[in-house]
Amino acid sequence: MMKAKYKELFRYISDTDESCASDILYSLELVKTSLNGTLKRIKEEIQAAANENSFDGVSQIAGYCKQITEINQELEEMISALHFEPGEGTAAATLAEEKTEDEKDIAHPVDYTAFDVSRTEPHTLDEDFEHKKVCGLRIKGVEMPVENWQDAIVKLCAYLNRVDDTILKTFVGDSMFRGKKNKYFMLQSVPKRNKRIPGTNIYVWTNNSANRIITIIKDVLERYNIPADEVVIYLRRDLTELHK
Template sequence: MLEDRGDYVVINDLIEVLRNELPEKAIEIGEVLELLLDSLIITRIDIGIKLQKANDSKNFTLLEQLATVSRELAVYESKIQDFRNLFEVDFIQEKTVPDAEKSLPDYEQYRVDNNIEHTLYENFSHKRPFAFEFEGRKVMVDTWIDMLIKTAEILFKKDRAKIESFANDEDMNGRKMRYFSLHDKSGMRKPVQLAGEELYIETNLSANSIRNIIVKMLQKYGIKITEFKIYLRADYTELHK
């Protein structure tokens, strides 16, 4: 059990309170930790490439330094994964909102410049997408779910077998829920069937969860994260302060 010895605060208990009382924040923290974990893994993979080059050039000093860094990163990956798992929330109860409060905010007031490029390393909570650009194509979208599905469709056309393999890939699914499933959508909360195919994708996800899944899909396809650009339509952050 992880705990803060100095303040005698048991981390498990603290997180349990967050999970029960502020589930949205628990999910947000978990998403940030997941993105950090992915970044560490990518870094360690890049170190592996440099290790090979250092070995080929017989640069043994650099070889030893890189090997040490790689080992340390692996230790932190394990700790962060354990910590991230503590923040996983099974679901967020939908809040009942009176009809009078369901009206959307003044669109013009929160409109942002949809020509500005954003990367997959940003926080997209309370933001609405306008489009994404990938492999020379700019695709218009209305929602984050729309972005997830259209990205999956593009990747499906590139390599059908690879995206279908996500259904049995632990890295592409949550600890308690599946994000990809072949033929069987049972156990998924809000599955969407991919373009008439037998692949189902979970869409009951936050903006940042969708961002993380897109990052992982690109990694599996060997595509640089920086090649995927996002354009925003509106930013409602001020409404949630």
């Protein structure tokens, strides 16, 4: 079991350094995913040995299964200790706010509908979208309703994949599509951090702020030789005044 003092440490990090907490959380989830892959392989080896009545070494690798399970339990406790409410402006905050903006701050309730804007007014990719909520986009006359900024980049990539899937495939491993720590396009799933583009086996990194997602969209459009002004953004809410 994870020592109480370490739980306090992780909570302290979550409270005082959100960027660090986010990096640790991502790393722990990645380790857990990798260990689960190894655990699955070991179980298959045990089953194959049992089918052949070959039990030499089974006891040892069964012990490895137990050790991985124990490590996973430790990782789960660390991940649980890192649960925090991200601050405004972080990528995690963007995700959290989409789900809870109308429920948080119960002690001082805010009428978020007062910040609703016209859903038919077009916006360009050159605007600042911090604190703004998206509801749709249009590209080359094709309109797409979206739930949030993360959904917007996924649906846009799915559309572009139908236009030319060979271009999208080149994004994987391309140094242009990566941040300081993360690749924006990959073939591996990272829970809560990226999403699979429908119709492909490619995952796009969605744990980004609105403005970072817009930057990625611009780079993607450039590769497809599509002018940025051919994409229109529609908003549902502008919380800029609330955060001044």
